[in-house]
Amino acid sequence: MPDLVPHGAAALGISRDTAYSLARTDSLPVQVVRLGRCMKVRRAELITFLGIREDNGDGAWAATQTPLAERTTATTGK
Template sequence: MTAARMLGIGRTTAYKLARNGTLPVPAVRVGRSYRIAVAPLIELLGLGKEPRA
């Protein structure tokens, strides 16, 4: 799970948090997998647009 690596947590922990609804970004169950919203993840990590100088 790419989001887990970006958050610095293990894959198992990420799935556990997603199942419990406690992952710090929205996760949606699609079939047997989870989809993570990219924009909130980028915002959480502070990787959004930098102010221009």
Template structure:
């Protein structure tokens, strides 16, 4: 498995982004935003993540629609 920093650097393609479900694990949001794991969790804990995050028990989920808005990715018309 690649290290966290290389995963964050890789990012995600537009096609991958548009294929995401309604909410995604924080790690996937981190990858899309090119944020490292530690930084992503710290931002989520402080309520400073760049898009809407849901806390479900011990899990953080990123709202995909908000992630796409932040990244300015729009589906084809």
């Protein structure tokens, strides 16, 4: 599981302080797992939210362009 900061924050395009602030209020679009003082994000959830497909079927890696509104709705239910 990658650390919320710097990996999760960088992937989401937000600052370290913003990531911690959103994590404290459970406002991130991905679940945060707290392990002691560490905050981690699930890699699969982060990749799904970002709209990245890891395998396009022929063994090659590919990124998809999923609109943000669809990703937000799918992960948060809002």
